[in-house]
Amino acid sequence: MRKTKAITVLLILCLAAFVVLSGCGGNKNEASSPEQASGNASENASETPSAQASPEASKLGGKVVFWSMWSNTEPQSKVITEAISEFKAANPGVDVEVKFNGRELFKLIKPALESGETVDVFEYDPAGALANLKDHVLKLDDLLEQPAIGSDGKSVKDSLLPALMNNVKSLSKTAGLEEGYYALPQQPYAVLFFYNKALFQKAGITSVPKSWEEFLAACEALKKAGVEPITFDDAYRDQFIGGYLSSAMGSDWVKALVTDKTGAMWKDPMVLQFAKDMQALHEKGYFSKTIGGNKYPAGQQDVALGKSAMYFNGTWLPNEVSATAGPDFQWGSFQFPIIPNGNDKGGQQGLSFGAQGILLNKNSKNIPAAFELMKYLVGKKAQEGMAVQALAIPATVDTPWPSSLAEAAVAFDKATVNMPWGFSINSGADFSSGSVIPVFMELVTGKINAEQYVAKMESEAKKFYGGK
Amino acid sequence: MKIQKRVIALFLLPAVIIYLGIFLYPTLRTILMSFYTIPALSSRITEWKFAGLANYADLVRSPYFLSSVRNVLGIWLIGGALIFGFAFLYAVILQSGVRWKSFWRSLIFLPNTISVVVLSVVWLHYIYNPSYGLLTTLFHRLGMTTLADIQWTDNEHLFYSMIVAYCFGSIGYFMLILSAGMDRIPVDYYEAALLEGANGFQRFYKITLPLIREVFRTTVVLWTITASNFFAWSATFGQDDPHTVTPAYYMYQKVFGVGNNVYAQDEFNVGSGASVGIMITLTILIVSALLNRMFKGERLEY
Numbered sequence: 172m173r174k175t176k177a178i179t180v181l182l183i184l185c186l187a188a189f190v191v192l193s194g195c196g197g198n199k200n201e202a203s204s205p206e207q208a209s210g211n212a213s214e215n216a217s218e219t220p221s222a223q224a225s226p227e228a229s230k231l232g233g234k235v236v237f238w239s240m241w242s243n244t245e246p247q248s249k250v251i252t253e254a255i256s257e258f259k260a261a262n263p264g265v266d267v268e269v270k271f272n273g274r275e276l277f278k279l280i281k282p283a284l285e286s287g288e289t290v291d292v293f294e295y296d297p298a299g300a301l302a303n304l305k306d307h308v309l310k311l312d313d314l315l316e317q318p319a320i321g322s323d324g325k326s327v328k329d330s331l332l333p334a335l336m337n338n339v340k341s342l343s344k345t346a347g348l349e350e351g352y353y354a355l356p357q358q359p360y361a362v363l364f365f366y367n368k369a370l371f372q373k374a375g376i377t378s379v380p381k382s383w384e385e386f387l388a389a390c391e392a393l394k395k396a397g398v399e400p401i402t403f404d405d406a407y408r409d410q411f412i413g414g415y416l417s418s419a420m421g422s423d424w425v426k427a428l429v430t431d432k433t434g435a436m437w438k439d440p441m442v443l444q445f446a447k448d449m450q451a452l453h454e455k456g457y458f459s460k461t462i463g464g465n466k467y468p469a470g471q472q473d474v475a476l477g478k479s480a481m482y483f484n485g486t487w488l489p490n491e492v493s494a495t496a497g498p499d500f501q502w503g504s505f506q507f508p509i510i511p512n513g514n515d516k517g518g519q520q521g522l523s524f525g526a527q528g529i530l531l532n533k534n535s536k537n538i539p540a541a542f543e544l545m546k547y548l549v550g551k552k553a554q555e556g557m558a559v560q561a562l563a564i565p566a567t568v569d570t571p572w573p574s575s576l577a578e579a580a581v582a583f584d585k586a587t588v589n590m591p592w593g594f595s596i597n598s599g600a601d602f603s604s605g606s607v608i609p610v611f612m613e614l615v616t617g618k619i620n621a622e623q624y625v626a627k628m629e630s631e632a633k634k635f636y637g638g639k
Numbered sequence: 640m641k642i643q644k645r646v647i648a649l650f651l652l653p654a655v656i657i658y659l660g661i662f663l664y665p666t667l668r669t670i671l672m673s674f675y676t677i678p679a680l681s682s683r684i685t686e687w688k689f690a691g692l693a694n695y696a697d698l699v700r701s702p703y704f705l706s707s708v709r710n711v712l713g714i715w716l717i718g719g720a721l722i723f724g725f726a727f728l729y730a731v732i733l734q735s736g737v738r739w740k741s742f743w744r745s746l747i748f749l750p751n752t753i754s755v756v757v758l759s760v761v762w763l764h765y766i767y768n769p770s771y772g773l774l775t776t777l778f779h780r781l782g783m784t785t786l787a788d789i790q791w792t793d794n795e796h797l798f799y800s801m802i803v804a805y806c807f808g809s810i811g812y813f814m815l816i817l818s819a820g821m822d823r824i825p826v827d828y829y830e831a832a833l834l835e836g837a838n839g840f841q842r843f844y845k846i847t848l849p850l851i852r853e854v855f856r857t858t859v860v861l862w863t864i865t866a867s868n869f870f871a872w873s874a875t876f877g878q879d880d881p882h883t884v885t886p887a888y889y890m891y892q893k894v895f896g897v898g899n900n901v902y903a904q905d906e907f908n909v910g911s912g913a914s915v916g917i918m919i920t921l922t923i924l925i926v927s928a929l930l931n932r933m934f935k936g937e938r939l940e941y
Contacts, residue, residue: 281895285681302907303896306679405792405880461769464790469768478770604879605703612794634702 231540232264238280240294240527242273246490247358247563250556251548258547265540280304290532291541297339297354297528298592301346309531310351314542320550322567327355327546331566335359335526338589354528355549358557359564360485361524361582362410362592368501370398370480379505379578381519383448386508390457393480401452402459402479404467408608410483413523413594414507415445421516422523422590429599429607434632437625444512446614446621453617463616468492475500483507489575490562502575506582522586523594526566606631666920673914680894680909687910694914704915707884710873714802714885715866721806722813722862729810730818731843744818748811755808759875762804767791794882801876801883809865813858820854821847825941850941856934863926867919890915 237255241247248271255267272279280293284307300308319330328336335356343350366379371389374396380386390400403411416425419441428436436442452458459470459479468491473479475492482488489502506519529548535541547553554565562573572580597603610631614624673694675687698704729747733740750758766773769790778787791800828846837845848855870887877883879892893912 278895282680285679306681405878460788461790463793464767464769464796466763466767466792469764469770473770601701601703605706605881605884609794609881616790616793618794631702637700 230264231262231543233537233540234266234268235291235537235541235544236289237267237269237544238276238283238290238293239269239271240274240276241271243271245273246561247557250553250560253556254547254550254553255544257550257552258544262540262543265544267544284532287534289536291535291537292529292531292545294357294527294529295354296525296592297342297356297530298525300528300530301342301348301353304530305346305348307533308348308353309533309535309538310349310353311355311531311542312351314538315352317542317546319567320546320552322551327549328352330551330568331356331549332359332568334524334583334589335566338525339528341589354530355545355566356526356528357549357554357566358487358527359524359566360487360526361522361579361586362414362483362485362594363504363506363579363582364481364483365474365488365502365504366481367474367477368503370396370477371503374398374480379503380508381505383508383510387451387457390452390455394456398477399459399473399479400457401481401483402462402465402470402473403482403484404465404470406467407482407484408612409593409596409603410523412445412607412611413590413596414483415448415510416441416596417517417521417523417590417594418507418519419445419510419513419517421514421521421588422595424514424516426595426598429596429603431632432636434629434636437629437632441512442628443621443625444510446624449611449614450617450621450624453615458615463612486564486576486579489573493562500575502578504576504578504582506585519582519585521588521590522582523590523592524583524586525589525592602632602635606635669913669916672910673917675910677909677913678907682909690910694908694911695918697911698914698918703881703884704886704889706881707886707889710798710883711866711869711885711887713798714805714869715863717799718802718806718809718866719859719862721802722810723858725806725810726813726817726858729814730821731847733814733818734821734847735839744815747814750808751811753808755871756875758808759804759872762800762807763792763876766804767800792876797877797880798882801872804876805869805872813862816858816861817851817854820851824850850939852934853938856930860927860930863930864923867923867926886915886919890919 239248239251241251251269251271255269259265259267276294277296277299280290280295281303283290284304295304315328316326319325319327322330336352339352339354339356340350343353370393374389374392376389376392380389393400413422413425416428428439428442431437459465459473461469461473465473470479471482471484471488471492472495474482474488475495486504489496489500493500506522509518529545531538531541531545549566551567551570554567554570557563558565558570558573562575564572564576564579591598596607599607606628610619610624610627613619613627614621619627672687674689674691676690676694677687729743733744737743764772769775769788769792772791774789774791775787778784790796824847828850829842832842832846868887869885870891873883873885873888874891890912893915894909896907
């Protein structure tokens with residue numbers, strides 16, 4: 172008995188030490204950031220009158236509860252904390268309660284809203300939010316005419332990137348809501364090939380590959396230079412399939428493919444071409460050896476460590492691995508190469524881009540103050556902070572982009588068609604996660620060949636949709 | 640003194656009301672929900688659309704759901720064999736009078752006190768990781784390159800890797816129950832058997848096993864319930880990967896719309912989640928009844 176007690180005491184001591192230590196660390200950070208922020212806030216208040224521009228701002232009162240999708244260890248939370256203290260300085264009557272949930276928020280928010288918990292403002296991916304939380308989101312159209320924070324008299328609507336605003340608006344129709352804006356876009360992203368510039372130089376690749384042929388040549392050069400050309404993690408397997416197929420045929424075709432109830436579309440020559448190309452990538456050793464077992468974020472760490480050269484992912488990648496990659500890591504990016512034999516819907520006119528969103532609870536008891544807070548979160552200064560501290564693309568117009576994403580701007584400029592997340596490969600819901608992705612992995616790891624892939628997908632589709 | 644029945648009823652009333660309110664009502668409501676198409680968890684009953692047995696029929700036809708059922712059966716069988724094998728082994732070793740009994744018992748139980756999320760991060764990223772994980776490093780050191788190159792978390796191995804990781808954390812719990820049961824057995828039996836010249840195996844099969852039959856039955860029922868509700872590990876190991884998905888995780892996806900977005904084809908239906916819940920409950924009831932029948936026989940008193 173005494174021994175158990177001793178062990179228990181030891182464990183408790185360890186735990187206590189851990190709590191105390193981590194607690195101190197946390198305090199230090201917290202202590203320094205609000206100080207900084209409030210300093211900035213007062214500075215800003217005296218410099219730019221726009222903070223007090225909306226007449227009722229200072230009269231606002233009550234409480235606003237804000238749930239963030241960032242965790243308090245991420246740089247985004249620091250920027251948000253600064254924006255909130257700036258908001259508080261301008262609106263001393265409003266009490267803000269912020270909760271940094273991290274991405275757990277996506278699981279927590281729906282039960283919270285449905286049980287009537289007080290959450291006035293929350294962050295969420297707009298495409299997900301408008302599908303899952305339709306009955307809880309407020310249409311912001313009227314509020315968007317208010318002047319933005321720090322944007323010289325521009326309205327909130329005009330201060331944000333038009334492509335993102337249009338995208339948010341288009342989602343409302345797809346979701347079956349009255350057309351309008353239900354979210355303020357922030358943290359824009361695009362899905363691109365990210366690559367290590369130093370490794371490309373070492374392999375003697377001078378320009379980014381535009382066609383599939385050039386892409387294969389780049390892979391060969393990288394392999395000869397002793398680098399694994401391509402990798403991805405389990406979380407982004409869908410992107411690679413969708414990226415290839417939509418680059419050939421456009422994302423509407425991809426959607427038709429994964430929702431085809433007869434399975435006949437899988438016999439399309441493009442599917443066979445895709446399967447043959449994937450088989451070739453595997454046979455030539457262009458995929459990372461660990462690609463089958465990569466659990467997020469193992470693969471992207473390989474890129475950051477210089478083991479692998481290319482990764483098809485969202486523009487958040489450089490920030491996510493910045494701690495491993497270090498400040499000198501040279502990021503480049505390019506769109507999925509053009510696939511031969513496609514139709515006119517594919518190519519580089521289409522880009523999977525979008526944004527995270529800030530949304531307002533329809534049942535909020537304090538809408539004016541809540542929206543005022545949202546304005547600060549997408550204010551010019553907060554967005555500059557996101558670009559500098561979180562290496563994110565700013566949502567406001569005319570704000571400079573982080574240098575690691577300079578090449579991504581090219582793709583944004585070129586794109587005319589917005590493709591949904593995953594290029595519609597996930598539109599098959601259970602069929603996508605249950606068959607499309609796992610069978611693709613069998614192909615990628617060489618368990619089946621191209622012909623077997625086509626046959627298997629056709630029969631899986633028949634099996635899945637057969638009963639419906 | 641004889642207490643009137645009415646008084647007994649009065650004292651039981653609060654407990655009964657609470658039980659009915661927080662257990663029976665949700666159960667009945669879920670049964671009802673499973674026959675309807677329901678757009679959201681908070682939808683009013685007027686928004687429900689009667690669907691008859693359609694939710695159940697859809698489930699039985701969905702290959703994705705069927706693979707989740709296969710997975711849970713595999714977990715119950717393989718995981719059960721692993722857990723009970725090791726739990727018995729450890730319990731017997733502990734009972735055999737090994738030194739520092741309490742220390743070993745605490746050590747084996749320790750993984751139970753760690754959160755599932757932490758444990759799965761450790762397993763996924765420090766043990767199974769294909770570049771710097773414990774397994775690959777170990778096999779490389781030993782020069783076994785084929786073993787070192789195995790991708791423990793790919794399509795083929797993910798399911799078994801998950802079971803091993805899960806069992807690692809669960810053996811201690813079942814060991815504790817079994818060894819408490821063994822502690823109750825009077826030492827005299829063992830002493831008598833020892834004097835008669837019985838060896839360790841004989842003592843285990845002839846004394847320990849028959850005398851902890853009741854405890855064993857309870858642990859098997861507990862294990863069945865745990866396995867049927869297997870959720871957190873499939874969430875952390877595979878998310879919606881069909882190799883690790885279980886009915887409980889599938890139900891969660893259906894009820895809370897995880898991974899759902901405006902582009903998805905499937906209509907969001909809480910009712911189909913409810914029918915998964917009902918099926919899990921029925922399975923547990925049936926299996927418990929079967930186990931009760933299997934372990935029937937007179938109770939041994941000692």
